[in-house]
Amino acid sequence: xxxxxxxxxxxxxxxxxxxxxxxxxxxxxxxxxxxxxxxxxxxxxxxxxxxxxxxxxxxxxxxxxxxxxxxxxxxxxxxxxxxxxxxxxxxxxxxxxxxxxxxxxxxxxxxxxxxxxxxxxxxx
Amino acid sequence: xxxxxxxxxxxxxxxxxxxxxxxxxxxxxxxxxxxxxxxxxxxxxxxxxxxxxxxxxxxxxxxxxxxxxxxxxxxxxxxxxxxxxxxxxxxxxxxxxxxxxxxxxxxxxx
Numbered sequence: 001x002x003x004x005x006x007x008x009x010x011x012x013x014x015x016x017x018x019x020x021x022x023x024x025x026x027x028x029x030x031x032x033x034x035x036x037x038x039x040x041x042x043x044x045x046x047x048x049x050x051x052x053x054x055x056x057x058x059x060x061x062x063x064x065x066x067x068x069x070x071x072x073x074x075x076x077x078x079x080x081x082x083x084x085x086x087x088x089x090x091x092x093x094x095x096x097x098x099x100x101x102x103x104x105x106x107x108x109x110x111x112x113x114x115x116x117x118x119x120x121x122x123x124x
Numbered sequence: 125x126x127x128x129x130x131x132x133x134x135x136x137x138x139x140x141x142x143x144x145x146x147x148x149x150x151x152x153x154x155x156x157x158x159x160x161x162x163x164x165x166x167x168x169x170x171x172x173x174x175x176x177x178x179x180x181x182x183x184x185x186x187x188x189x190x191x192x193x194x195x196x197x198x199x200x201x202x203x204x205x206x207x208x209x210x211x212x213x214x215x216x217x218x219x220x221x222x223x224x225x226x227x228x229x230x231x232x233x234x
Contacts, residue, residue, distance in 0.1 A: 117169055
């Protein structure tokens with residue numbers, strides 16, 4: 001059974017850096033074809049893809065947020081970490097991590113399953 | 125503003141079929157067969173229903189089907205049931221190797 005769980009602060013101040021950790025089980029990010037992505041959803045709004053990291057360390061970012069995002073993996077701990085700098089109230093959202101799978105790391109594009117999500121509020 | 129366009133809401137009666145369109149461009153939906161669909165119930169995480177335009181993950185009912193024509197992909201739900209009432213999101217791979225989502229469609233089962 002594959003599970004993922006997000007962890008991190010529930011409240012951050014504007015201009016601070018957010019660090020979120022996705023801890024997963026049931027697969028290894030050292031296995032060919034595996035990836036983990038981050039997606040967020042502001043309250044009452046649509047999903048927004050943020051970043052994805054693959055087994056071969058290929059990393060892809062949302063073009064609109066690329067300058068603020070960094071995604072890394074720790075294969076030994078089965079964890080993926082997302083950092084987002086210069087947080088703003090508009091970044092208030094539920095942040096999800098999810099598994100991605102495919103043949104080519106450059107084209108991984110769907111997510112299943114998802115973690116339960118963690119609500120991050122940006123406020124002073 | 126989402127890159128992929130979906131109607132804000134659709135509705136149907138139990139047993140009926142409904143279709144949710146997802147319109148993109150020649151740089152995303154029209155360029156690749158990498159369209160997926162997600163179902164999200166209130167307060168829950170999204171669930172993958174369709175990937176690569178028309179493929180169903182194991183465990184997803186065959187009442188759900190996907191298709192694509194040009195720059196528009198579609199999700200069809202046949203034999204509508206009360207439990208299908210949820211938000212539905214499409215997503216697509218893009219020519220810049222990113223992933224984009226639609227604005228979401230709220231399905232109401234009358």
